[in-house]
Amino acid sequence: MTPVELSRTVLHAVRRAVDEGELAVAVPPERVVVAPPGPGGCGDYATNVALQLARPAGQPAPAVAELLRTRLIRTDGISDVVVTGPGFLNISLDGGADARLARLVRDILRAGPRYGHSDTLAGQTVELHAAHDARAVVLMDAVARVLRSQGARPRLTCAGPPEDAWVRILGVPSDIPSDIPAGTGTGTGTGTDAPLRPVPAPADPTPLGRDAARWALLLPAPHDRPHIGDSRSEQHLAQRETNPLFRVRYAHARTRALLRNAADLGFTPEPGPLTPEDDGPLTPEPGSLTPEGDGPLTAEGDGPLTPEGDGPLTADRDTQGLIQLLADHPRVLAATAAHRAPDRLARHLVAVADALAPLLPSVLPLGDEKPSAAHRARLALAEAAGTVLAGGLSLLGIDAPEHL
Secondary structure (H helix, E strand, C coil), X not given: CCHHHHHHHHXXXXXXXXXXXXXXXXXXXXXXXXXXXXXXXXXXXXXXXXXXXXXXXXXXXXXXXXXXXXXXXXXXXXXXXXXXXXXXXXXXXXXXXXXXXXXXXXXXXXXXXXXXXXXXCCCCEXXXXXXXXXXXXXXXXXXXXXXXXXXXXXXXXXXXXXXXXXXHCCCCCCCCCECCCCCCCCCCCEEECCCECCCCXXXXXXXXCHHHHHHHHHCCCCCCCCCCCCCCHHHHHCCCCCCHHHHHXXXXXXXXXXXXXXXXXXXXXXXXXXXXXXXXXXXXXXXCCCCCCCCCCEECCCEECCCCCCCCECCCCCCHHHHXXXXXXXXXXXXXXXXXXXXXXXXXXXXXXXXXXXXXXXXXXXXXXXXXXXXXXXXXXXXXXXXXXXXXXXXXXXXXXXXX
């Protein structure tokens, strides 16, 4: 059971309790957040949904938590539920962490770049109308791509015909109808959106080329001004760690290189435990994350790309952030579609790339070391992360090169 599936399971338990009169809540929550337990918690995941429901339900949070606990404990895939603190639900899943990780990685590799795609919006026609502006049309194109990944049929219109340069360089469709008001589409389940009018780019984005220009237009939220034509415009083309697009594409290229190198060494990816009990922690070689050995990859202003400090890499702690991000990818795609916000997907890809970086130096055996089951498992996890990065970039209309 993935975190997304567990979130839906808890939400279903809440709604059943409301429907059956056990919780007197006028408006049940639309979603439930699950996350690794904090201090004092236990199990695999925890949620504070009982604390959120306590006041509207008119009951103490521990009582609400106990009510939900009795429902969740009977659910397939859940082995235990414990109430801690003021009313936190701590949930343990069947199969153990290694088995859940293996299932997640297999699911990603089986689905390939389509991991996270669904038919949630199947049968719905969604009308999108953009202002006659390069950023608005690129935004509409990216939203349409993500909507299709969720099963919807987007219908695109624009206030004017797309400029030839937008089609040739930015990769927007050439056949977008113009001067058709939003809200005139046909079909069942039609949804009409307000026209897409993001803050326009302050300068022509086409000199950046397709990939850099689309990233520069899509990474900022629609209400934020993109950095094009100012002193920071050149960073979108920079082949260094301060460029988020470079970090994402470099991380993907590294995963492809690892697969080629592993094949040369005679082993292939196989999901499983990342750290055998007798192996100890996996410590990355200093400076080994750089493309040309010129200092550690860092997020701009955030220090080294290591999760929560600079300690040794361990399967339980230091890869947990990466695993959580990969499991959360379907939810991110659904939220991107629902909110018409490709910036959510772009930021998610940056987070995946940064969380992947500490794992990469430990994937291949060093020196006379022989490939082990742990190496195969790390290679599979790296391949899964690269698959998510490639699929996400494709939905943004950006290439994911195998060599960089």
